[in-house]
Amino acid sequence: MADAKKKVTVATCSLAGCFGCHMSLLDIDERLIALLELVEFDRSPINDIKEISPSVDVGLIEGGVCNAENVHVLRQFRASCRVLVAVGECAATGGVPAMRNHYTLKECLQEAYVRGIGVAGAEIPSDPELPLLLDKVQPLHHVVKVDYTLPGCPPSADVFWMFLTDLIAGRDPVLPPSLIRYD
Amino acid sequence: MIRAVSTPAIEPVSLILQHYERDPGELLQILIEVQHALHWVPEEAVALVAAHLGVTRAHVRGVVGFYSFLSDAYLGEYVIYVSDNITDRMQGSEGFAKYLCSRLGVPLGQTRADGRVSVHFTSCTGMCDQGPALLVNTLPVTRVTRERLDKIMELITARTPVADWPAEYFEVSDNFRRSDVLFRRVFEPGEALQAAMRRAGDDTLKSIRFEESVDPASGVSWKRGADETLKELYRSDLRGRGGAGFKAAIKWETCRDIPSPERFVVCNADEGEPGTFKDRVLLSSYADMVFEGMTICGYVVGSSQGILYIRQEYWFLKQALEAVLQRRREAQLLGENILGTGFRFDIRIHWGAGAYICGMETALIESVEGRRGKPRKRWPLPVVAGVERRPTVVNNVETFAAAAMIALKGGAWFAGHGTQHSTGTKLFCVSGDCERPGIYEYPFGVSVREVLRDCGGLDAQAVQVSGPSGTTITRPEFRRVFAYEDLSTVGTVMVFGPKRDMFDMVRCYTHFFKHESCGLCTPCRVGTSLLAGLVDKVAEGKGSPMDLEDIQHISQLMTTTAHCGLGQTAPNHLMDSLVKFRGDWDKRMMVAEFAPAFDLDASLAEARQLTGRDDAAAHL
Numbered sequence: 066m067a068d069a070k071k072k073v074t075v076a077t078c079s080l081a082g083c084f085g086c087h088m089s090l091l092d093i094d095e096r097l098i099a100l101l102e103l104v105e106f107d108r109s110p111i112n113d114i115k116e117i118s119p120s121v122d123v124g125l126i127e128g129g130v131c132n133a134e135n136v137h138v139l140r141q142f143r144a145s146c147r148v149l150v151a152v153g154e155c156a157a158t159g160g161v162p163a164m165r166n167h168y169t170l171k172e173c174l175q176e177a178y179v180r181g182i183g184v185a186g187a188e189i190p191s192d193p194e195l196p197l198l199l200d201k202v203q204p205l206h207h208v209v210k211v212d213y214t215l216p217g218c219p220p221s222a223d224v225f226w227m228f229l230t231d232l233i234a235g236r237d238p239v240l241p242p243s244l245i246r247y248d
Numbered sequence: 249m250i251r252a253v254s255t256p257a258i259e260p261v262s263l264i265l266q267h268y269e270r271d272p273g274e275l276l277q278i279l280i281e282v283q284h285a286l287h288w289v290p291e292e293a294v295a296l297v298a299a300h301l302g303v304t305r306a307h308v309r310g311v312v313g314f315y316s317f318l319s320d321a322y323l324g325e326y327v328i329y330v331s332d333n334i335t336d337r338m339q340g341s342e343g344f345a346k347y348l349c350s351r352l353g354v355p356l357g358q359t360r361a362d363g364r365v366s367v368h369f370t371s372c373t374g375m376c377d378q379g380p381a382l383l384v385n386t387l388p389v390t391r392v393t394r395e396r397l398d399k400i401m402e403l404i405t406a407r408t409p410v411a412d413w414p415a416e417y418f419e420v421s422d423n424f425r426r427s428d429v430l431f432r433r434v435f436e437p438g439e440a441l442q443a444a445m446r447r448a449g450d451d452t453l454k455s456i457r458f459e460e461s462v463d464p465a466s467g468v469s470w471k472r473g474a475d476e477t478l479k480e481l482y483r484s485d486l487r488g489r490g491g492a493g494f495k496a497a498i499k500w501e502t503c504r505d506i507p508s509p510e511r512f513v514v515c516n517a518d519e520g521e522p523g524t525f526k527d528r529v530l531l532s533s534y535a536d537m538v539f540e541g542m543t544i545c546g547y548v549v550g551s552s553q554g555i556l557y558i559r560q561e562y563w564f565l566k567q568a569l570e571a572v573l574q575r576r577r578e579a580q581l582l583g584e585n586i587l588g589t590g591f592r593f594d595i596r597i598h599w600g601a602g603a604y605i606c607g608m609e610t611a612l613i614e615s616v617e618g619r620r621g622k623p624r625k626r627w628p629l630p631v632v633a634g635v636e637r638r639p640t641v642v643n644n645v646e647t648f649a650a651a652a653m654i655a656l657k658g659g660a661w662f663a664g665h666g667t668q669h670s671t672g673t674k675l676f677c678v679s680g681d682c683e684r685p686g687i688y689e690y691p692f693g694v695s696v697r698e699v700l701r702d703c704g705g706l707d708a709q710a711v712q713v714s715g716p717s718g719t720t721i722t723r724p725e726f727r728r729v730f731a732y733e734d735l736s737t738v739g740t741v742m743v744f745g746p747k748r749d750m751f752d753m754v755r756c757y758t759h760f761f762k763h764e765s766c767g768l769c770t771p772c773r774v775g776t777s778l779l780a781g782l783v784d785k786v787a788e789g790k791g792s793p794m795d796l797e798d799i800q801h802i803s804q805l806m807t808t809t810a811h812c813g814l815g816q817t818a819p820n821h822l823m824d825s826l827v828k829f830r831g832d833w834d835k836r837m838m839v840a841e842f843a844p845a846f847d848l849d850a851s852l853a854e855a856r857q858l859t860g861r862d863d864a865a866a867h868l
Contacts, residue, residue: 133852136868170854191859197866199851207845210794 073233076107076121076146080135081162081202082128085219086153092222103233121145123232127152129159130203134196143209151205154218163202170200213238216245254363255322260285261293265300272301275311275618279318280599284386288322314620316370316602317560326365326404329383333372333522334756335679335742341380344392345369351401365404371604371760372522373561376679377423377686385410386563389417418564422529423686426702428673429665430653431689437536438581440656444544445589447476474548483659485671486651490516490644491714491738496651502631503639504549511551512640513542515648516612517558520604521715522760523740526675527645529687531565534649535572539595541648543582544655545641546593554595557612560602569597604764608812609642611766622768623812646675666692670731674739678703681745697726705743710750712742716757717817720824750829754822758783761818772815775806779822785845786836792843
């Protein structure tokens, strides 16, 4: 992957996530400048590019898969990216959004749109523009092949930094225990 | 929580509590009685029990939640558990469970709306040689057939109490097919204990720790007998029969030598390893021998309290075991003044409530003390700090039986059988595809082939040794021998005939471990669940090479990082099967490198229904 002339392309997106992982990526602070010497961002909320290019080196995805649109985006990322990375707990396990898996979809939607406090004009939205929800929130690796998983909620800035610099330098990324210890 | 039309009144709980001291250690025993009386542990009972014992309601609920046979939902007048070992499945148990549910009109695991009946699966009930088996209101029904189920359902419809059901339904056979030196003769209660106490030993040998202590009342020197008996145990080289094979004499001597005002002798009759049923037979027909072995242990190590920890699947033995203990007390073989020597020892029975993990000695001790059966850290060992943090010998049922015979006939006699490093004889529980399933006693060193020949299972393609946590043996390995030098074993031999799909066993046991993981450590709690999910995926024909990589990776992680033996050995059967029966996996595999874990389009079905949409974007 180390190519002196050509920058490594990186695409990022958030599916059923909170963008907290993206915020944590930004927490590498001034190292962002060094990172930008090495990488070029493709689709990402950082530059607001909406569509991923056909060929990207690294895809970073935060959030799990909760609806049909998530599935499409994830499949696009898988088709385009040489290396696909599940970033953070939601991508790895479904995380907080997956707490709805204890209930049926009907119970969830009724609580939000029918029985909820202050709901007016109660009805479950059915506009074709809205992506349909999956019955359960799923981790990425249940839908596509995932090459790496960054643990953490969110993974710390140092985890992003170590992982990306290792990967760009052509090393197999290894996170020291101190970076993935949470107690 | 299911509140059926009418649930039993709460009154029996107060009566039950009257029989128990305000000792939190009694919690599990109390809850078992409550469950049996009410067929659930309602919140009102939780409050009463918590108040009686001075513990929190959360603690009580925690214990109820841990054990399979305790329930916070009402299970109905008739509670049917279908034994779910692979041997039961081979005899049609899955079909029988479906038949029961459909004819009774109740989904599996739920209580019928009229509160009459519920049907559940439970882990192996130890009736593998006479399955398929059920437990109905704690009593085992063996050799289940469709006709028998029809009769049972009639009795349930007529609300006939289980006590009035035909006795033949509950018949449990020993099926003792081959006996050798330990179990060939009739055991006379007291003979081993007398031999132990009178053992004067060989004066040319120095006692291990000889203390002359003549009881002034009787004039009997019983301490010497204890030392000499320990020496015989050393000579016998008896190794624990629970599977690990630790030398009994070392354990006993260590327990004896740790200064303490009290010690405990615990007999482990949890026997949760699927396919194992020798303890059931020993406690049915050789209870005196087992209790005598425990008493001799108490005598050797200086303990006055013995505990038989027995799984609730064997509740049908309760009266008989209590009668044996009472008879032994009357015969001065237990109690305050055993055989007039002043030696004091008694045995109480402690029931489990459906938890495989409680066969692990530290989890067993937690359970004895009335808590959730979670394994303790392995230091200190139970022999240093076990029950009530006192030095405790925990041995298997069969170990105590062997110890009694060693006390009677001497260590050299015992060591004259078996192999150099595996002395004596061993009980084997043979089940599965063979003509004569049952109990076989062989000297150690017997080959797999000899056992298969005797039981009529020579055409087997595989033998699962020591249960799901053990080893899968294939035909080329049938010459291997049962002994610590080669195949160490708890004695479980499940035979798989040539037509069996070995993947079915894997699926059965990955779910078994998922259910039985105690939840203490992440590698086991999460690992067993992930493995079951991956195996299911393969079973549905959606498995990909990546899934097999995951299975191997997770298995390796569990083997190296799980807290106790359960998690460390849970992937054994999987790993063996992937190597030895790859064909049974490959025929189910997809060719694609990766396959999703679930059906994506089906996952949108509920949303389609809720929104009334069926456009292109509503599908995946």
